[in-house]
Amino acid sequence: MSCLRINIHMQTFSLPRVLGSERLDTVLSLLFSLRDEEVIHVDWSKVQKIEPAGLAILSILFDQSIEKKCKLIHENIKPVLKKKYPLILFTDEKFSQLPSPMLHDFNRPNAFLLCCQGGVDLRYKENLARSFFNLDEDLLFSVQLVFNELIQNAVDHSTSERYYIYFGLEDDEVHFGVLDMGVSLPAKMEQKYNAIDDINYLELSLKEGISTRRQRVGGLGLFHTFHMIQGLMGKFVFISRDGQIRRYFSQRKVNRMKLKHRLNGTWVMFTFKN
């Protein structure tokens, strides 16, 4: 009797100790692999902490695995994490199509995540007013200014229909950002502008008078918004397609890097001192 052996190649990705806006290589590599693999093992043994940005990233991972029809097998998740972060990712329920965006919503006194779909969604204002009313008025205004600009970018330029907003207060730092998995910013920019690579497209998008809009042209882009928040001490991470910009406002330092694994979407993440 002959025996047929089938070798199934299954990749395992080990998530970093802290899931947040830093050390994104594994997560990006995992997201990139979803389209080619049927099953992926995700090892959680090192994970100790999920930052607010991590909440949004995990929701994206979940949605992308359903869209790309790749089964994620999560291993070694510490029970404390499951208890602390009751995310859709940790449920046993099986989904054959994208779940309702509301199922991603996460509300805690020190952080929230909203999954928005189908246009401008200002629910975040209620969350801010309810849980973070005692933060500095000017800081909250700056956060809203950035959210509003990024929400519009996600709605106008991304065709993913879904975007993820997070906000949280951790270790006296304010974390917030907007992430989408739509048409990336460089892809949209190259319809109108010429730049040598994706890093330069990202830089270009932060300059005065740059806008990819075709209707209601002559927008202000992100320039004025960024000009207004530069006084806040903190960090800004901007990732789209092959480019990555990390700007440290307090040190007036910028790191521009090519991503090892392409991100088909746009992630903008901020961290400010409270």
Place this chain on the structure above:
Amino acid sequence: MNIKIKEIFQTDYISRQAGEKLRFMILKAIQEKKKIVLDFKDLIVASTSFFDEGIAKLVDEKVSVDEFGNFIEIINLNKNDKKVLDKVTDYRGFNLSFKQAHPWRLCPIGEHWVKEHPRSSSRGVSTVVDGHCRKNPKGKDVITAEELVEIANKHFQQIKKLPSTKSLKFEDGNKYDAVIGGWCEYWNNILKPKIDLDPDLIKALIASESGFQAVPKGPKGHKAIGIMQLMPETVKYLGRNGRELKDHFVELDTKDAENPTINIAAGVRWLFRKYELLEYKLKRTPTWEEVLYDYKGFTGSKTELAKKSKLILDGFLKELKQ
């Protein structure tokens, strides 16, 4: 007609689509010559796009600032939203009349007051030109020495918050109370600090600087001017050519600065600039007492003179608060 932005733009008051809707409403009102009030009560817009598309882009529709001012009134706008609106309208060159300065001002923002002055024509005929507003090329808020005096004469009799009536044992200790209260109220309204500047602090500062003497006697070579002892360089910094301020300039010369009314106005304005600089330096909101110490040069100074002067100032502050 009162348009409550929060009700009309319930689900979206941030996007360019929403801004476009607002612009059409404004255009309709102007075309029909109907007055409308845009009420931003209970709302933080925080969107450059909404204000840009809704208001700043009226400049592309050939709407003049005067037309806008005649038919559109903006009320209850949050101070940070006002800054955003100022920024986007400035960017498009649409300097709104609603940015009209303080009600005491003689001219709208973007213009400054020129007092009555003689003019000779080419035919040699000499005429007198009445006081009038003149446009500033960059559209910024500029207040001149003449306007400062006019404002003080007209409005400082009815100031609500005056400093303490204690004279601090100076002969003229209460002589400038209305002027101190007036300029504190004015600059608090214009510059909107997180905590309003208390007139008592200015009174204590003046007591320690000049003892309420308009022309205090100082040692030989002493350059500081007037009741608040402004340095000639400071007088320069407050003007448009001083390269220190971004807006809300005080245009005067060293001779003007000898006038106590003008000197206090300029001194309080300079104190607000010190507040900004100290906030940046300390990376937190400073107290007004810390700003006073900085004004007097105590910050970081360990000299005996600084310690002694600080004690004197603290003494005045304590006495006024009692």
